Amino acid sequence: MNKLRDDDLQLLNGNHAVAWGVRLARPDVAPVYPITPQTPILEKLVAFQSEGQFDCDLITPESEHSAMAVAVAASATGARVFTATSSQGLMLMHELLHYASGSRMPIVMFNVNRTPAAPWGFWPDQTDSLAQRDTGWIQLYSETAQESLDTVVQAFRIAEACELPVMVNHDAFYVSHAVEPVSVPEATMVQDFLPRTKRSLWLDTGLGRSIGAPAGQEAWHASRREMDVAMQRVKGLTREAGRLWGEATGRAYDVLEKYRTGGAELVFVTMGSMAGTAREAVDKLRQAGLAAGLVRVRLFRPLPLIDLRSALVDIPVALVLDRNFSPGMGGILHQELAAGLCGQRGPRLHGFLAGVGGVNVPVERLVALAREYQNAMPTFEPIWLE
């Protein structure tokens, strides 16, 4: 775990930690539409603004669809733009998500992972953002309030370096509303970490260039080739941002977090707050003599395949814990890993639908799961964790 320094600690919930990160990142424009459980981010930003601590144009459009349309257009002028949403709001934005990445707008969005209706629910579940995996957005998943603050600042640096939008996610309530001690960095440190950069394409009355005009097949094709090249830079940029952040704050980040994987006979693989439960289960299993470990995926898009392969190649068993559900297939991280590890030596991969709809997954359940599947053969069907 990362060390906290005592001098700058505040008690913050996950969403207020995000708002602190946004305040430190100094966006010019922030169109935001309220939705549970994202709303405390918006409310905290408004509070900062009313205290004169946050010089940003906060706009309140009538929907998330318009919020993202405002975000894209403001970004197209060269402004730094932030927005935040959750669940239904993110899904309403879907059309614009493709537009934002296709037009290469370095927008940063925070999404609070929440179950999609129907039925209505307000519980942690990553299906909302994972269903946006093909939209061309960089996706990062945070485990704690501290990581959410740190990551939202790093996200602007990554986005502006490769001119692609970044979505940072944390789980509803378990992270968004849980209060933890959070270290808030100095504004001057963040200014050095995140300088203003000149964009390669913006709406300039002096130049008259248009953005997004209808393109022929070859120009359209070229736009996606260029996105691909940009995406290939993201892993390095994410790693660099995490390393530099570590030098400045003592809290370094990588694209994956590996916990006690040395000599492991079995690892859990997961994203978001489930990693906290898995980490405890690893400790208990190690105490009881089973060499368990954890691989937490922090960067999901682009998926750091080479890193995942090398992290897992010598481990006999991997249990993938998905707090999401793709009906007809199973867990989305499980699918991605199965595809990514295909054709090479690697662990026996078991996919579990763990905590779908926010149901609790206790440490003891994961301990028992490790013992149960330690020697089992994998199945194609997803396994529902009861």
Add this chain to the structure above:
Amino acid sequence: MDISQYNDHGQFCSGHAACAGCVEALTMRVILNEIGPDAVGVVAPSCTAVILGGYPTSSARIPFLHGLIETAAAMGTGVKRGLAAQGKDDTTVICFAGDGGTYDIGIQALSSAAERNEDILYVCFDNEGYMNTGGQKSSSTPHGAATGSTPLGKATVKKNLIEILAAHRIPYIATASPSHLADLAAKVKKAKAIRGMKVLIVVIPCLPGWGVADNEAVKVSRMAVESGVFPLFEVEDGLTYRVASEKSAPVDAYLATQKRYRHLEGAQIDTLQAEVDFNYARLKALEAISPA
């Protein structure tokens, strides 16, 4: 306006992609020249987007953001706020959208921008249907007009968008017509000087969509104004109506210029005439009760 004396500033270029005889290009030329070089445009997918041209060309000198069909007003907001945040608050932001993108799918974002009184000039080129996709009905399609999706004639009346916008109490709303270019230019000039939300609705007879002869679009738009089907008027602050055009001709001659109305029979034409008479009288009544 005597077009031979027109002082063109070159803000709209030749070689654009409008249909031969289309008056939307003429209208865009007048609007873009009046707006001038210190402006950024947003265009929704529409005939206008086609006329502006595909990558890497543009028929406009100012930059355009080619947005999504329902986003013109929201993207206009974003451009304006983004520019303002960087100290470029004087740059005019102009949105172009069709009636599909305005009356139908874009009305939610338009209402929101109007409610916030965003400092943008929103221009709707109203050809009374989805003409860029081959001529289907929109909520702006008039009563009785045949379209690809209302082959027997639309059963309901055209949505009164101006009264909806007026209810938002925005500073300026106006109608305009390619048959009255000096009036159009004056309205653009007036709107440009106003801070806040401005909406201009321009009637655009669609040659294939309405079944109008290639050389008759200006004449048909003039008849739309003079018959009272599309009166020229302004609404300031949502309350003060100023009607500039007289209703001086019957509707049947206007209807006879267009194939979309040729299935209509006598009683149906009488119904449309009665609707136009009522709407024009109501407009005059709103003008009469307007605050001084």
